[in-house]
Amino acid sequence: xxxxxxxxxxxxxxxxxxxxxxxxxxxxxxxxxxxxxxxxxxxxxxxxxxxxxxxxxxxxxxxxxxxxxxxxxxxxxxxxxxxxxxxxxxxxxxxxxxxxxxxxxxxxxxxxxxxxxxxxxxxxxxxxxxxxxxxxxxxxxxxxxxxxxxxxxxxxxxxxxxxxxxxxxxxxxxxxxxxxxxxxxxxxxxxxxxxxxxxxxxxxxxxxxxxxxxxxxxxxxxxxxxxxxxxxxxxxxxxxxxxxxxx
Amino acid sequence: xxxxxxxxxxxxxxxxxxxxxxxxxxxxxxxxxxxxxxxxxxxxxxxxxxxxxxxxxxxxxxxxxxxxxxxxxxxxxxxxxxxxxxxxxxxxxxxxxxxxxxxxxxxxxxxxxxxxxxxxxxxxxxxxxxxxxxxxxxxxxxxxxxxxxxxxxxxxxxxxxxxxxxxxxxxxxxxxxxxxxxxxxxxxxxxxxxxxxxxxxxxxxxxxxxxxxxxxxxxxxxxxxxxxxxxxxxxxxxxxxxxxxxxxxxxxxxxxxxxxxxxxxxxxxxxxxxxxxxxxxxxxxxxxxx
Numbered sequence: 001x002x003x004x005x006x007x008x009x010x011x012x013x014x015x016x017x018x019x020x021x022x023x024x025x026x027x028x029x030x031x032x033x034x035x036x037x038x039x040x041x042x043x044x045x046x047x048x049x050x051x052x053x054x055x056x057x058x059x060x061x062x063x064x065x066x067x068x069x070x071x072x073x074x075x076x077x078x079x080x081x082x083x084x085x086x087x088x089x090x091x092x093x094x095x096x097x098x099x100x101x102x103x104x105x106x107x108x109x110x111x112x113x114x115x116x117x118x119x120x121x122x123x124x125x126x127x128x129x130x131x132x133x134x135x136x137x138x139x140x141x142x143x144x145x146x147x148x149x150x151x152x153x154x155x156x157x158x159x160x161x162x163x164x165x166x167x168x169x170x171x172x173x174x175x176x177x178x179x180x181x182x183x184x185x186x187x188x189x190x191x192x193x194x195x196x197x198x199x200x201x202x203x204x205x206x207x208x209x210x211x212x213x214x215x216x217x218x219x220x221x222x223x224x225x226x227x228x229x230x231x232x233x234x235x236x237x238x239x240x241x242x243x244x245x246x247x
Numbered sequence: 248x249x250x251x252x253x254x255x256x257x258x259x260x261x262x263x264x265x266x267x268x269x270x271x272x273x274x275x276x277x278x279x280x281x282x283x284x285x286x287x288x289x290x291x292x293x294x295x296x297x298x299x300x301x302x303x304x305x306x307x308x309x310x311x312x313x314x315x316x317x318x319x320x321x322x323x324x325x326x327x328x329x330x331x332x333x334x335x336x337x338x339x340x341x342x343x344x345x346x347x348x349x350x351x352x353x354x355x356x357x358x359x360x361x362x363x364x365x366x367x368x369x370x371x372x373x374x375x376x377x378x379x380x381x382x383x384x385x386x387x388x389x390x391x392x393x394x395x396x397x398x399x400x401x402x403x404x405x406x407x408x409x410x411x412x413x414x415x416x417x418x419x420x421x422x423x424x425x426x427x428x429x430x431x432x433x434x435x436x437x438x439x440x441x442x443x444x445x446x447x448x449x450x451x452x453x454x455x456x457x458x459x460x461x462x463x464x465x466x467x468x469x470x471x472x473x474x475x476x477x478x479x480x481x482x483x484x485x486x487x488x489x490x491x492x493x494x495x496x497x498x499x500x501x502x503x504x505x506x507x508x509x510x511x512x513x514x515x516x517x518x519x520x521x522x523x524x525x526x527x528x529x530x531x532x533x534x535x536x537x
Contacts, residue, residue, distance in 0.1 A: 069389045095391055097382060224391070 013127040023131055025123050027153035030133030031080035035207075036166035036200050037066070039077065039137040041148040042189040043182055045215020046139035047225075048077040049193035051168070051201050052208040067212035067224065071096040073106050075212055075222030079165045080153070085134035088151075089117050092138075109140030113149040113157040121155025135165050139222060141214045155191040168200025175199065186215035190225050196235035199244075209234055273341055317369035317420040319343050321354045323455030324365035325483050326424045326450045328433035329476035331503035333426040335365040336480045338488070339514055340495045347495060355501040357509045359384055362398040362427035363501045367453045368440065369420035376405070376419060398427025398503075402436035402446065410442025422452035426430045427503050451483075452490040459483035473504075485517050 008014050009022030016022060036051040050066040066082060068077040070092045078085030095115045099107040107115075116136065128190045131153050138149040150165065153158045161181050164172035176198045184192065190211055201207050211225040211233065225233070324337040341349040354373070355365045358380050366373040380401070387395045396404070402425040412418050418440045425436045436446035449463035450456075462483050471479070481498060488494050496519060501511040530536040 065391075069391055071385050072388055097385070101378075101382075221388075 001070050011127045012124055012129075012131055021124065021154075024154045025070055027080075027131035027133045028135075029084060031135045031153060031165055032167065032169070033108060034080045034166050035066075036168040036172055036197060037077045037079040037135075037137055038162075038164045038172050038176070038196055039139065039148045039150075039160070040162040040179065040181055040184070040189050040193060041146055041160065042175060042184040042186045042215070045141060045146045045186040045189075045213055045220075046074070046148045047186055047189040047193050047211065047213045047215075048137055048139055049190075049197050049212075050077050050079075050210040051166070051197045052210055054169060054206045061208070066210055069222040070112070070138075071100075071106065072221045073142055073150075073214070074109060074112060075214060076139070077137045077210075077212065079135050079137070084132040085136065088116060088132060089138055092116050095119075095149050099178060106142065106212035108142045108144065109138070109147040109149065110144075113138055113141065113151060113159070117151050117157035120151060120153065124155055137163070137165065139212075139214050141220045141222075146214065166197075168197075172196050172200050179228075186213050186217060187229065189213075190229060191233045191236050194230075194233040195240050197220070198234075198237040198241050251385050257426070258477075273365060283426060302492055313348055317372075318422075319348065319370045320493070321352065321367045321370060321373070322420070322491055323451055323453035323459070324354065324364065324367050324424045325451045325459045325480060325487070325488050326426050326435045326437075326449065327463060327471075327476055327480060328435050328469060329471040329473060330469070331433075331506065332473065332476075332502055333428070333435050334476055334502045335363055335424055335426045335432040336482055336484055336498060336500045337365055337367070338484070338494050339497045339499060340493065342493045345486045345493070347493070350495055350497065351514070352478045353499065353511070355499055355511055357501070358401060358427075359387075359395050360508055361429075361503065362396070362401055362425060363503055363509055364401075365452075365501070366424065367422045372419040372421050375443060376408075376421065376423075386409070397429055398434045398436070399400040399429045401425055401427070401503075402434070402438065402444065406436075406438045406442060406444035409438050409440060409444075413441045424450055426501070427509075428505060431505055433503075454494075458486050462486065473502075481517060485519065488517065488519065 005022035007202050008016035009026070012021060012023035033054055038049045040047055048067055052064060052066060067075060067077045068089045070089065076089055076092060092112060096107045099111065101104060111130060120132055123131050133153060135153055136151045138151060140147045149157050150160055150163050162176040162179065164176065179192055190213065193211065194209060197209055211230050212222065213225050214220065214222040319341050321341055322338060324335060326333065326335045335355050337354045339350060339352050339354065340347055341352040352370060354367070355363055356377055358364050383396060383445055405423055405425065407418055420440050420517065422439045423437065427434055434446065435448065435450055436444065437450045437452065438444045448469055449460065449467045451459045462479065466479050477500070484498050488496055496516045497514050499514055503509050
């Protein structure tokens with residue numbers, strides 16, 4: 001089968017003549033084909049939401065976690081190959097612990113994001129490993145305030161006010177841009193994220209919504225959104241969808 | 248990481264400060280090509296940098312001696328259980344030998360929502376233990392499964408840590424009291440620097456074990472109310488302050504209750520009475536005093 005990258009896409013240590021590393025691009029495809037993950041930085045914190053398609057009715061509710069705390073002040077949501085994402089989360093936890101042990105203070109968001117980006121980038125340099133097929137939205141709340149970072153499989157990290165990755169990212173990003181994030185509290189943000197994820201999701205298949213946040217209300221600790229607020233947000237999201245259907 | 252500072256081992260040659268060499272080498276005195284009997288010196292100009300092999304510490308050769316004596320220390324910690332909770336108390340002093348050096352040291356520390364740790368002994372070792380427990384708590388937090396280290400688990404863990412350090416001849420020089428709720432029931436345990444661990448309804452470390460525990464034995468009941476428990480603790484603290492020279496009149500009480508979780512009080516002082524005639528002229532009847 002001859003595809004676009006024939007011959008130059010077999011190893012991550014090979015450039016193509018037009019300057020691309022195809023393996024990295026393919027890793028990005030793995031992310032783009034996964035469930036949508038949305039992150040927004042509100043005025044008092046960050047909200048992360050994951051659309052998890054439910055693979056089987058036999059799965060226990062709440063299994064297949066996609067959001068993970070790294071330490072009390074930061075957490076990540078994973079899109080793409082979740083096993084790869086789990087490895088990156090483990091590395092992030094080690095980085096955070098090492099930083100705390102060495103410097104005696106909690107790792108700041110920008111340091112953690114750069115360390116994870118370096119780590120992910122490492123796997124794009126050597127032929128004997130493959131890139132991670134996962135992208136991470138990292139939420140952190142430190143002395144600089146709440147921050148949202150996106151770390152991509154290529155090893156770049158950028159800081160965002162709001163962004164989305166995965167299947168429904170295009171329409172999710174459009175919806176995020178409509179929000180006035182500097183005026184939104186995290187409580188409202190949770191509802192907005194739920195709405196966006198319900199909108200972008202393909203309606204026939206069942207899915208689970210995983211929401212996590214770090215904000216003043218959660219005492220600046222990364223946690224899953226409390227069950228009652230999450231349920232309320234889902235309800236409001238479904239109601240808004242029904243309204244759109246009727247109108 | 249940090250660069251290594253200069254080594255002052257005499258193994259590096261004459262002119263360095265340090266203990267004399269086990270096998271003295273005559274650096275620079277042997278001519279080129281001449282070898283000392285039994286030593287393997289390179290004959291090129293490496294003589295000044297030759298290292299006496301017997302001065303090097305090989306792994307497992309001798310026990311590494313570390314903590315031989317404590318420097319900055321806390322005194323007693325007292326603990327009692329009562330109906331619906333458990334209480335720890337201590338003063339806020341860290342002494343430097345006889346000097347009352349740091350007078351606002353919090354020696355009772357909340358570990359998690361169900362446990363408090365109280366420590367006497369070397370304060371730097373307490374800080375090391377707290378860092379270690381902080382890392383453990385963060386691991387628990389990240390596992391995010393609703394489970395955290397219970398008081399009993401913490402007590403077992405610390406007793407293993409203390410015992411293993413003692414076996415390495417490098418103890419953490421502390422007497423620890425672990426207090427908390429274990430499945431809703433009050434738990435109080437003690438671990439000391441040699442790894443002796445036990446749990447009981449009332450415990451104390453340091454001078455408290457001599458001064459406070461007799462009071463506890465007399466007056467403690469497991470179904471005491473919080474007011475009774477507070478009164479008993481305050482009485483014991485007063486006695487410890489009167490009779491322990493390394494203590495100050497500034498205390499804290501920490502409690503863990505089923506109702507309110509963990510709370511550590513602000514520092515408070517107790518009223519004391521010094522008008523006793525014996526204190527006015529304490530050496531009046533002593534022999535050899537004028």
